[in-house]
Amino acid sequence: xxxxxxxxxxxxxxxxxxxxxxxxxxxxxxxxxxxxxxxxxxxxxxxxxxxxxxxxxxxxxxxxxxxxxxxxxxxxxxxxxxxxxxxxxxxxxxxxxxxxxxxxxxxxxxxxxxxxxxxxxxxxxxxxxxxxxxxxxxxxxxxxxxxxxxxxxxxxxxxxxxxxxxxxxxxxxxxxxxxxxxxxxxxxxxxxxxxxxxxxxxxxxxxxxxxxxxxxxxxxxxxxxxxxxxxxxxxxxxxxxxxxxxxxxxxxxxxxxxxxxxxxxxxxxxxxxxxxxxxxxxxxxxxxxxxxxxxxxxxxxxxxxxxxxxxxxxxxxxxxxxxxxxxxxxxxxxxxxxxxxxxxxxxxxxxxxxxxxxxxxxxxxxxxxxxxxxxxxxxxxxxxxxxxxxxxxxxxxxxxxxxxxxxxxxxxxxxxxxxxxxxxxxxxxxxxxxxxxxxxxxxxxxxxxxxxxxxxxxxxxxxxxxxxxxxxxxxxxxxxxxxxxxx
Amino acid sequence: xxxxxxxxxxxxxxxxxxxxxxxxxxxxxxxxxxxxxxxxxxxxxxxxxxxxxxxxxxxxxxxxxxxxxxxxxxxxxxxxxxxxxxxxxxxxxxxxxxxxxxxxxxxxxxxxxxxxxxxxxxxxxxxxxxxxxxxxxxxxxxxxxxxxxxxxxxxxxxxxxxxxxxxxxxxxxxxxxxxxxxxxxxxxxxxxxxxxxxxxxxxxxxxxxxxxxxxxxxxxxxxxxxxxxxxxxxxxxxxxxxxxxxxxxxxxxxxxxxxxxxxxxxxxxxxxxxxxxxxxxxxxxxxxxxxxxxxxxxx
Numbered sequence: 001x002x003x004x005x006x007x008x009x010x011x012x013x014x015x016x017x018x019x020x021x022x023x024x025x026x027x028x029x030x031x032x033x034x035x036x037x038x039x040x041x042x043x044x045x046x047x048x049x050x051x052x053x054x055x056x057x058x059x060x061x062x063x064x065x066x067x068x069x070x071x072x073x074x075x076x077x078x079x080x081x082x083x084x085x086x087x088x089x090x091x092x093x094x095x096x097x098x099x100x101x102x103x104x105x106x107x108x109x110x111x112x113x114x115x116x117x118x119x120x121x122x123x124x125x126x127x128x129x130x131x132x133x134x135x136x137x138x139x140x141x142x143x144x145x146x147x148x149x150x151x152x153x154x155x156x157x158x159x160x161x162x163x164x165x166x167x168x169x170x171x172x173x174x175x176x177x178x179x180x181x182x183x184x185x186x187x188x189x190x191x192x193x194x195x196x197x198x199x200x201x202x203x204x205x206x207x208x209x210x211x212x213x214x215x216x217x218x219x220x221x222x223x224x225x226x227x228x229x230x231x232x233x234x235x236x237x238x239x240x241x242x243x244x245x246x247x248x249x250x251x252x253x254x255x256x257x258x259x260x261x262x263x264x265x266x267x268x269x270x271x272x273x274x275x276x277x278x279x280x281x282x283x284x285x286x287x288x289x290x291x292x293x294x295x296x297x298x299x300x301x302x303x304x305x306x307x308x309x310x311x312x313x314x315x316x317x318x319x320x321x322x323x324x325x326x327x328x329x330x331x332x333x334x335x336x337x338x339x340x341x342x343x344x345x346x347x348x349x350x351x352x353x354x355x356x357x358x359x360x361x362x363x364x365x366x367x368x369x370x371x372x373x374x375x376x377x378x379x380x381x382x383x384x385x386x387x388x389x390x391x392x393x394x395x396x397x398x399x400x401x402x403x404x405x406x407x408x409x410x411x412x413x414x415x416x417x418x419x420x421x422x423x424x425x426x427x428x429x430x431x432x433x434x435x436x437x438x439x440x441x442x443x444x445x446x447x448x449x450x451x452x453x454x455x456x457x458x459x460x461x462x463x464x465x466x467x468x469x470x471x472x473x474x475x476x477x478x479x480x481x482x483x484x485x486x487x
Numbered sequence: 488x489x490x491x492x493x494x495x496x497x498x499x500x501x502x503x504x505x506x507x508x509x510x511x512x513x514x515x516x517x518x519x520x521x522x523x524x525x526x527x528x529x530x531x532x533x534x535x536x537x538x539x540x541x542x543x544x545x546x547x548x549x550x551x552x553x554x555x556x557x558x559x560x561x562x563x564x565x566x567x568x569x570x571x572x573x574x575x576x577x578x579x580x581x582x583x584x585x586x587x588x589x590x591x592x593x594x595x596x597x598x599x600x601x602x603x604x605x606x607x608x609x610x611x612x613x614x615x616x617x618x619x620x621x622x623x624x625x626x627x628x629x630x631x632x633x634x635x636x637x638x639x640x641x642x643x644x645x646x647x648x649x650x651x652x653x654x655x656x657x658x659x660x661x662x663x664x665x666x667x668x669x670x671x672x673x674x675x676x677x678x679x680x681x682x683x684x685x686x687x688x689x690x691x692x693x694x695x696x697x698x699x700x701x702x703x704x705x706x707x708x709x710x711x712x713x714x715x716x717x718x719x720x721x722x723x724x725x726x727x728x729x730x731x732x733x734x735x736x737x738x739x740x741x742x743x744x745x746x747x748x749x750x751x752x753x754x755x756x757x758x759x760x761x762x763x764x765x766x767x768x769x770x771x772x773x774x775x776x777x778x779x780x781x782x783x784x785x786x
Contacts (some may be wrong), residue, residue: 004713004714005713005714005716006712006713006714006715006716007713008709008712008713008744008747009745009746009747010741010742010745010746011746012746013741013745013746014520014523014527014737014741014746014749015520015751016514016515016516016517016520017516017517017518017519017520017521018517019515019516019517119571124513128513170657279498280498281497281499281500281503281504282497282498283497283499283503283504283507283706284499284500284504284507285503287506287507288503294699316561327742330505336513336515337513337514337515373656409574433498453502453503454502454503
């Protein structure tokens with residue numbers, strides 16, 4: 001490999017003017033619970049602050065539910081299940097779902113802005129990725145509602161009852177869609193608990209349910225911290241539990257559900273390997289690696305957070321990555337030119353920084369973008385570590401931030417062994433010009449989703465889920481119906 | 488492949504490169520950035536007329552447009568060059584005297600290149616002798632596609648020699664080469680054979696310039712610069728008709744190869760109708776409202 005004799009200049013010159021999203025949004029100063037088709041204050045009357053991570057200041061206040069509210073929500077869901085939604089024909093249920101999908105499309109821009117304000121993700125992503133996928137998910141499962149007999153030929157699929165669903169803060173609306181759409185299509189009713197730091201768009205989704213005249217109680221939304229999620233999961237009248245979030249919480253949910261008749265799916269953490277061979281289309285591989293780790297600030301459970309490079313291309317690839325991170329634009333999530341937004345919360349930033357510290361302490365070399373960070377709010381420079389060994393914490397623990405760990409391999413067999421050397425198994429990426437190698441390796445990688453010459457591609461028709469401590473059960477596709485039916 | 492280039496030619500993934508190119512179109516270029524970008528686009532424009540019907544009068548008209556594209560109040564810079572057929576070079580050179588605007592001439596049996604090499608070289612020398620400061624040659628696509636890389640290399644080198652002091656732009660006609668792998672290969676080949684600029688298209692074949700094709704070329708130029716320190720220019724030509732498209736190309740150049748390439752010395756647009764839309768947009772930024780196309784002089 002030849003050494004670079006020149007460098008590129010990216011700073012200064014032609015600068016983009018600020019391009020903030022200016023569409024007005026109906027943000028409220030206070031959000032209540034959504035139970036039995038109504039927005040109701042929590043029984044204790046309490047609310048908690050929801051913070052805009054790009055400023056660190058309060059965005060709005062969210063109802064702080066307690067056990068009694070969860071009981072009311074489950075009761076209302078149960079009633080709706082028995083009286084209305086369960087007995088309704090699939091074709092009728094489908095009509096509601098199609099209607100919801102259409103309203104989401106109509107309100108996509110305002111929802112995208114709210115999502116970016118509340119969660120810190122760049123408007124480019126919430127507008128072009130999250131919201132289109134949210135609508136697509138409802139459209140997709142709307143189509144299944146009257147065709148369940150064909151999804152399970154020879155069986156007679158029956159709904160489970162009340163689904164208790166607890167979702168994370170990285171894709172608030174999208175995770176709500178992933179959970180709610182298949183549940184409703186199969187005839188279940190829902191009690192949803194959004195993440196504490198990102199409840200706003202779920203409540204706007206509730207308004208959409210209202211506008212679509214979804215019968216009261218079919219979807220109920222309770223907001224609050226982890227203990228409210230636990231209350232939903234543990235409620236005896238909940239027949240199906242779906243959780244997306246950390247492996248630690250997933251384990252405690254599995255323990256809580258053990259010994260009950262509840263069906264359970266868990267979609268947990270990941271430490272995905274992105275494997276790049278020397279014959280890969282290198283420029284596109286760089287883009288794929290960048291997208292794999294920096295998409296949504298790295299707050300992605302299937303993020304390609306371990307980069308495995310064939311030894312012969314290590315130095316060249318690293319210098320390409322170094323140049324590329326300099327052109328990532330970090331800043332105001334509402335600016336249309338922002339590539340990387342704010343870290344979701346102060347707590348998460350703390351965890352990321354702690355792991356960066358661990359990487360440095362254990363002797364890895366940090367390469368960070370030289371970009372300036374805003375003065376307030378929660379931010380992390382896009383960065384990567386080289387000189388990472390497989391036993392380093394940054395090679396084993398999920399960082400869930402814009403930090404990549406780079407390692408090397410020599411042969412395909414070694415690449416597979418290193419990729420599988422983790423307690424997780426959610427996704428993996430393979431970059432090579434050789435198609436046969438992709439198929440061969442995909443068989444050997446212990447991960448639920450394998451991308452070939454691309455990364456972080458999602459589609460409602462494609463099942464998603466993990467191996468090992470990344471969880472079990474599949475969401476999306478025809479497989480995503482299975483957790484919501486009894487056969 | 489028996490023909491060895493000095494530098495590696497990495498593979499290109501079609502889906503990946505098209506996806507990357509599409510991302511540049513998502514940049515929002517507003518206000519000062521837009522004004523600056525549009526003026527840059529004009530200053531990088533090879534204002535072109537390549538018609539059988541071109542006459543002295545038409546060429547003179549075009550040259551005047553290149554010198555002063557808009558009313559003075561819009562503070563619009565002159566174009567980078569005027570690009571014509573060899574027969575029109577002398578008229579353009581005379582008209583542009585003292586303006587500092589060079590005349591570019593297509594040559595080597597443009598647009599097909601299907602002529603004997605000695606005629607193509609004579610074509611180049613004739614254009615240079617008539618005063619062309621830049622030569623836009625076409626490669627033999629048939630030869631390239633049948634694997635005659637050495638032949639294409641030699642023909643570019645020969646044309647470069649025939650150019651003398653004139654700058655050489657090498658047109659690939661990427662619409663005929665079709666694959667991005669071919670574009671990457673021919674880009675590296677042309678650079679090593681002596682091209683000063685690499686150019687997408689003649690404008691006579693569809694598709695002409697596209698953002699992903701130009702991206703592959705810009706990436707080649709970037710990698711060559713990083714390896715050798717030598718700066719090669721890129722010229723997308725044909726099919727770029729709107730100001731918005733021009734800004735997307737500039738965004739792509741800026742974010743791929745950096746600010747050094749945001750200069751007419753290293754990036755050009757080959758266009759005949761682009762200027763009209765850029766004028767419309769520039770006037771809007773100054774006047775605050777769009778005006779009818781009737782208010783702008785045509786090329």
